[in-house]
Amino acid sequence: MSKLQAYIDERKELNLQELVELLKIPSVSTDPALAGDVSNCARRMGELMTEAGLETEIFETKGHPIVYGERLEAPGAPTVLVYGHYDVQPSDPDDQWDSPPFEPTEKDGYLYARGATDDKGQFYALIKGIQASREVNGKLPCNVKVLCEGEEEVGSPNLDPFIRKELDRLSCDIVFISDCSQFGIDMPAITYGLKGLCYLEVFVKGPSTDLHSGTFGGSVANPANVLTCLMAACQGPDGKIAIPGFYDDVRPLEDWERAMMAELPFDEEEFRKSVGAVKVFGEAGYTTLERKGARPTLDINGMISGFTGEGAKTVLPATASCKFSMRLVPDQDPDKIATLVSDFLNEMAPDTVEVEVRPHHGASPVIVSRDGTAVKAAEKALETGFGNRPVFVREGGSIPVVNTFQEALGAESLLVGLGLPDDNLHAPNEHFRIVDFHRGAVTMAAFLEEYGKGGD
Amino acid sequence: MSKLQAYIDERKELNLQELVELLKIPSVSTDPALAGDVSNCARRMGELMTEAGLETEIFETKGHPIVYGERLEAPGAPTVLVYGHYDVQPSDPDDQWDSPPFEPTEKDGYLYARGATDDKGQFYALIKGIQASREVNGKLPCNVKVLCEGEEEVGSPNLDPFIRKELDRLSCDIVFISDCSQFGIDMPAITYGLKGLCYLEVFVKGPSTDLHSGTFGGSVANPANVLTCLMAACQGPDGKIAIPGFYDDVRPLEDWERAMMAELPFDEEEFRKSVGAVKVFGEAGYTTLERKGARPTLDINGMISGFTGEGAKTVLPATASCKFSMRLVPDQDPDKIATLVSDFLNEMAPDTVEVEVRPHHGASPVIVSRDGTAVKAAEKALETGFGNRPVFVREGGSIPVVNTFQEALGAESLLVGLGLPDDNLHAPNEHFRIVDFHRGAVTMAAFLEEYGKGGD
Numbered sequence: 001m002s003k004l005q006a007y008i009d010e011r012k013e014l015n016l017q018e019l020v021e022l023l024k025i026p027s028v029s030t031d032p033a034l035a036g037d038v039s040n041c042a043r044r045m046g047e048l049m050t051e052a053g054l055e056t057e058i059f060e061t062k063g064h065p066i067v068y069g070e071r072l073e074a075p076g077a078p079t080v081l082v083y084g085h086y087d088v089q090p091s092d093p094d095d096q097w098d099s100p101p102f103e104p105t106e107k108d109g110y111l112y113a114r115g116a117t118d119d120k121g122q123f124y125a126l127i128k129g130i131q132a133s134r135e136v137n138g139k140l141p142c143n144v145k146v147l148c149e150g151e152e153e154v155g156s157p158n159l160d161p162f163i164r165k166e167l168d169r170l171s172c173d174i175v176f177i178s179d180c181s182q183f184g185i186d187m188p189a190i191t192y193g194l195k196g197l198c199y200l201e202v203f204v205k206g207p208s209t210d211l212h213s214g215t216f217g218g219s220v221a222n223p224a225n226v227l228t229c230l231m232a233a234c235q236g237p238d239g240k241i242a243i244p245g246f247y248d249d250v251r252p253l254e255d256w257e258r259a260m261m262a263e264l265p266f267d268e269e270e271f272r273k274s275v276g277a278v279k280v281f282g283e284a285g286y287t288t289l290e291r292k293g294a295r296p297t298l299d300i301n302g303m304i305s306g307f308t309g310e311g312a313k314t315v316l317p318a319t320a321s322c323k324f325s326m327r328l329v330p331d332q333d334p335d336k337i338a339t340l341v342s343d344f345l346n347e348m349a350p351d352t353v354e355v356e357v358r359p360h361h362g363a364s365p366v367i368v369s370r371d372g373t374a375v376k377a378a379e380k381a382l383e384t385g386f387g388n389r390p391v392f393v394r395e396g397g398s399i400p401v402v403n404t405f406q407e408a409l410g411a412e413s414l415l416v417g418l419g420l421p422d423d424n425l426h427a428p429n430e431h432f433r434i435v436d437f438h439r440g441a442v443t444m445a446a447f448l449e450e451y452g453k454g455g456d
Numbered sequence: 457m458s459k460l461q462a463y464i465d466e467r468k469e470l471n472l473q474e475l476v477e478l479l480k481i482p483s484v485s486t487d488p489a490l491a492g493d494v495s496n497c498a499r500r501m502g503e504l505m506t507e508a509g510l511e512t513e514i515f516e517t518k519g520h521p522i523v524y525g526e527r528l529e530a531p532g533a534p535t536v537l538v539y540g541h542y543d544v545q546p547s548d549p550d551d552q553w554d555s556p557p558f559e560p561t562e563k564d565g566y567l568y569a570r571g572a573t574d575d576k577g578q579f580y581a582l583i584k585g586i587q588a589s590r591e592v593n594g595k596l597p598c599n600v601k602v603l604c605e606g607e608e609e610v611g612s613p614n615l616d617p618f619i620r621k622e623l624d625r626l627s628c629d630i631v632f633i634s635d636c637s638q639f640g641i642d643m644p645a646i647t648y649g650l651k652g653l654c655y656l657e658v659f660v661k662g663p664s665t666d667l668h669s670g671t672f673g674g675s676v677a678n679p680a681n682v683l684t685c686l687m688a689a690c691q692g693p694d695g696k697i698a699i700p701g702f703y704d705d706v707r708p709l710e711d712w713e714r715a716m717m718a719e720l721p722f723d724e725e726e727f728r729k730s731v732g733a734v735k736v737f738g739e740a741g742y743t744t745l746e747r748k749g750a751r752p753t754l755d756i757n758g759m760i761s762g763f764t765g766e767g768a769k770t771v772l773p774a775t776a777s778c779k780f781s782m783r784l785v786p787d788q789d790p791d792k793i794a795t796l797v798s799d800f801l802n803e804m805a806p807d808t809v810e811v812e813v814r815p816h817h818g819a820s821p822v823i824v825s826r827d828g829t830a831v832k833a834a835e836k837a838l839e840t841g842f843g844n845r846p847v848f849v850r851e852g853g854s855i856p857v858v859n860t861f862q863e864a865l866g867a868e869s870l871l872v873g874l875g876l877p878d879d880n881l882h883a884p885n886e887h888f889r890i891v892d893f894h895r896g897a898v899t900m901a902a903f904l905e906e907y908g909k910g911g912d
Contacts, residue, residue: 029815030767077551090769096665154767166732171660195670208732209552212882213755214651214853217783218695218747221737224778225691226754232688235681239674271675276664281677281808291674292704299669299772300680302765306758307779311610312655312816313546315882316755318732322680323767325770326790327673352737360768397670408512426668426771 004136005444008128009011012438015128016111018048019437022086022120023113029087029154031062038064038087045086045148048124052131054146061158064150067167071134072143077452078374081141081172081411082130082207082444083401084179085152089113089426096428109434116432118425122178122418123148125437129444136445138300141452149401152179155199155361156400163401163408165269168335174374176447177404178440183264183391185433188382188443190375191293191415192393194327194402196365198337199301202230202345203321205354210306211316221352223320224305230355231322233348234298234341238284239291241326242297243344246337251330253294255285257394261289264391268293274422287449293394296332300324323360327396334362363400368412377450378414386436416443460592460901464584468894471584472567474479474504475893478542478576479560479569485520485543485610494520494543494606501542502578508587510602515613517544520606524625527590527625528599533908534830535599537628537867538586539857540635541608544571545882554886565890572888574881578634578874579604581893585900592901597908601628605857608635611655611817612856619857619864630830631861632903634896636873639720639847641889644838646831646900647871649750649850650858652784652821654793655757658686658801660776661810666762667772677808679776680761686811687778690754690797694740695747697754697782699800702793707786709750710741713850719747720847730878749850752788756780779816783852790818795808819856824868833906834870841899842892846872871898 008015027041028034029234042058042065050056054069064087072079091101091114099105104113111121127146134140147170149159163170183189206223207216236242266289272280282291291297301324306317328338349355369375370392382390395417400415418440423431464471483497484490498514498521506512510525515563520543526534547557547570555561560569567577583602590596603626605615619626639645662679663672692698720744728736738747747753757780762773782793798813805811825831826848838846851873858869880886 030765030769032766049909090763090765090767092765093666094762171500197770199770201768206733209880209885210549210883211731211880212853213753213757213781214653214783215851215877215881216731216748217753217755217852218738218751220733221735222733222755224759225687225754228684228687228756228759228778229691231681231684235685256638275667275672275676277662277676277808278810279808280675281806282674288675291725292671295674297669297673298681299673299678300684300761300776301669301769301771302762302773303680303684303776304760304764305756307546307548308758308760309486309546309548310488311546312781312881313486313757314653315656315757317758320756320759322684325669325768327670350737352567352733352735354734367616376755395671396673397668421671424665424667425671426769427666429665 004132005442007132007136007292008438008441013262015441016434016437019121020104022124023115024102027087027104027150028090029151030090041086042067042150049127049146052127053134059162061162063158066159066162067148069146070144072346073139074141074143074452077142078173080448080451081145081147081175082126083147083175083177084126085119086148087150087153089153090116095313095426098429110431112429112431116430117419117423118430119152121432121437122440124392125418125440126176126178126444128441132302132441133445140448142304142448146171159401160404163404167408170409172409172411175411175413176416177399177413178416178418179399180395180397180415181423182417183393185420186386186388188386188388188390189393189417190378190390191395191417192370192392193367194365195396195397195398196332196334197325197361197363198328198334199325199360199362200338200341201321201323201358201360203319203356205319207318210318213314213316216316222240222316223353224317225302226350227305227320227322230345230348231300231324236411239282241296243341245340249331249333250296253290257294258290260392261287264289292396294329296329297327298324327398328365329349330358330365330367332365334364338362362404363398373454374414374451377447378416380450381443381447382416384446385439407413457579461898462590463588463592464894464897471897472890472893475577475580476560478580479556479571483543483606484546485607486546497542498523498606505583505602507691508583509590515618518620519614522615522618523604526600526603527596528546529595530597530599530908533598536582536904537626537631538582538600538602538769539631539633540582541575542575543606543609545609549884554885562815566887567890568885568887570886571618573875573879574886575608575635577893578896579886581874581896582632582634582900584897586898589901596904598904601626611727615857616860623864626865628865628867631867631869633855633869634870634874635855636851636853636871636880637850637875637877638873641876642842642844644842644844644846645849645873646834646846647851647873648826648848649823650821650855650871651852652788652790652853653781653817653819654784654790655778655781655816655818656794656797657779657814657816659812661776666774669770669772672772676771677806679774679809682806682809683761683776683778686801686804687780687794695738697752699795699797701796705787705789706752709746713750714746716745720745748852750785752785753783754780754799783854784821786821786823788821790820794818819854820859829910830870830907833903834872836906837899837903838872840902841895
């Protein structure tokens with residue numbers, strides 16, 4: 001592998017500079033005002049994939065474009081489909097960033113920018129690995145297909161139809177995804193479980209306009225008061241979710257999983273400090289690692305009502321709303337949970353206000369097999385790239401497309417995280433460790449070599 | 457009174473135009489960015505008071521200026537202190553106004569603008585009444601002092617010290633205030649009870665930064681989840697406030713009050729329609745009028761946490777906050793209630809987050825005497841101005857300074873509302889009935905005449 005390592009070492013500055021250019025584009029998929037930037041990012045990603053040796057095409061969708069590339073030059077060898085996304089989360093609250101979210105900034109070996117780790121940085125490391133493998137070996141040792149979408153952060157509404165329409169084009173033996181994280185610094189991981197997602201928004205409507213809280217208080221229901229009661233009713237004591245039936249389909253953690261998680265070198269106090277909370281918290285009866293990776297949760301993501309400016313205003317608000325989401329585990333079904341929770345809220349709602357529950361996106365939870373040649377090849381490749389063998393973990397995030405790959409293509413996914421658990425993804429000051437960007441490229445190239453040999 | 461009526465009829469257009477000019481000035485006292493406009497409004501109000509025949513002076517304070525005027529030319533006659541305020545509530549949400557909040561607009565006999573009724577319009581009607589009385593009679597039949605402040609909407613932090621320092625200047629027999637409302641169209645009212653206020657803001661702090669709700673959900677407490685539980689705990693079933701001890705000092709409604717309120721021509725269905733709620737709501741065991749005017753309430757005034765923009769963002773917010781206020785009735789004490797509620801929230805707060813409760817402003821509830829020559833004179837004056845004798849009511853709003861006048865000057869307040877109950881004060885599309893602006897001026901002039909005679 002020394003030739004490969006040398007090749008990547010030599011290109012480090014160039015590779016990083018290309019990533020920096022991608023990160024400068026504010027490809028926030030949820031914001032209609034930035035649709036042009038999302039498109040530009042797709043075009044630029046396509047150009048860079050072409051430069052990396054892939055035959056690239058951009059597919060328009062009803063939403064943001066899909067970038068696809070392939071190089072099929074290893075007859076008889078297996079086919080790897082690399083998946084990633086070039087869209088990013090919104091950057092707000094912008095005033096909490098130490099450097100502007102779309103002006104990538106290097107500091108202490110990390111690159112700070114929205115999308116640095118989720119997912120531009122991780123995904124582009126794989127592209128650079130594919131390029132390295134090809135240039136060092138003259139040709140790729142596996143057939144490689146690359147699918148990069150622009151709507152992951154809004155639930156991939158147009159990816160599913162695309163995959164189901166392009167089954168031949170996308171057919172593969174394994175899907176390779178780097179959109180999660182290592183277990184810790186220099187501790188690579190293979191993620192075998194992901195949580196699902198059920199994201200809802202509840203709107204409470206009271207009077208037709210904001211009212212003076214003195215003149216009208218006590219005469220009509222206050223939508224904000226009602227909202228707090230509704231959301232509080234979803235939560236039981238001890239961190240349990242109090243919605244009846246919510247846990248019905250939850251697959252219990254297996255003994256071997258709990259044993260394996262207990263052995264992971266997780267320092268709870270260190271973790272607590274890193275997130276800045278006064279205490280860890282979650283469902284009673286489970287360790288923090290179990291709750292993070294393998295137990296369902298309910299979090300309010302955003303909430304607003306009435307006067308939120310400077311000072312005090314004595315208003316009885318006309319409306320109140322709350323975005324909240326539940327992370328699901330096997331075998332919970334996001335549609336079934338959405339119905340369950342909507343019904344619960346509608347039943348709890350007093351008849352003094354109007355309550356509407358609207359679904360945003362959902363995703364099914366997933367557990368993938370830990371056996372097979374691809375997993376073995378990934379274990380070796382991570383050891384080559386990072387110097388350590390990977391641990392096996394379950395993560396709290398959701399990658400909805402993993403289910404689609406399974407159903408539509410019959411392909412399992414290899415989830416090889418290159419980021420770190422405290423990379424601040426979806427939050428201010430998102431960052432990516434620069435050395436891991438380069439190691440990720442080495443890992444991808446090593447994986448193609450191992451997997452091309454049959455994984456032995 | 458026909459000479460007075462004729463004088464005011466003749467000046468209608470001019471008086472209204474002067475009010476329109478005052479309403480154009482965005483004197484929002486809570487917004488530091490508009491401090492210059494607040495100052496300008498004070499200066500303009502002073503000029504208009506001078507033109508109305510008062511010797512006027514502007515007193516600077518640590519906050520916004522106080523405008524004071526007087527004309528003491530009735531030796532032996534009683535002294536009336538007219539109180540009002542030239543500051544206004546914020547105008548947001550601006551997009552819900554049918555016409556811009558600071559571009560006064562006439563429509564169907566009403567004048568629409570922030571401050572139209574609260575309190576520029578009502579206060580300026582009194583000024584025009586004083587002027588009319590003087591011009592028609594050659595001199596004023598009572599001694600008149602006028603105090604107009606610029607911080608009523610932020611709890612009058614600098615008015616109390618001013619009053620206590622200027623006891624001689626402000627000494628009077630009665631305070632006359634028009635900062636509330638009639639009972640209905642052509643149904644003037646004298647308000648003998650006002651609620652007090654205890655306005656608090658609670659801040660819940662969780663992790664040091666917003667976190668990915670997938671990766672971190674289930675590992676640390678979510679401040680927004682906690683906030684909803686805290687606020688829900690303040691509310692019991694049936695609209696009761698669930699904070700232990702909250703009702704301890706509440707003076708029960710007297711039988712004669714309940715009987716009087718029951719006789720008022722209040723159409724609950726009409727009221728419900730006017731506020732646009734699907735149902736009226738409030739504390740069980742009391743009528744809507746009783747709850748509005750004479751029972752304590754708790755309303756969330758504003759609440760914010762996490763992502764509140766377009767679309768969905770899977771964030772576990774670092775903070776959540778809520779502004780809320782309780783309207784108090786005799787004999788509740790705002791400081792005691794603030795302590796009670798803060799203690800309750802701090803005790804309820806889990807040790808997984810940091811909770812801080814900050815007080816905004818407070819005001820004591822008040823009940824004034826219904827006897828005495830000033831009340832009798834006001835009854836007659838309202839009949840002259842509006843053609844009907846007034847009813848006696850209790851209102852849900854707070855006018856904190858009423859307590860100070862009682863304590864510092866030993867003077868009771870006459871609360872003579874010129875607005876209407878659905879004037880949208882503190883809300884979009886605030887408005888004032890133009891005919892009542894002119895009737896208010898007649899009423900003020902008639903009051904000075906009646907009260908100057910000794911009220912018989």
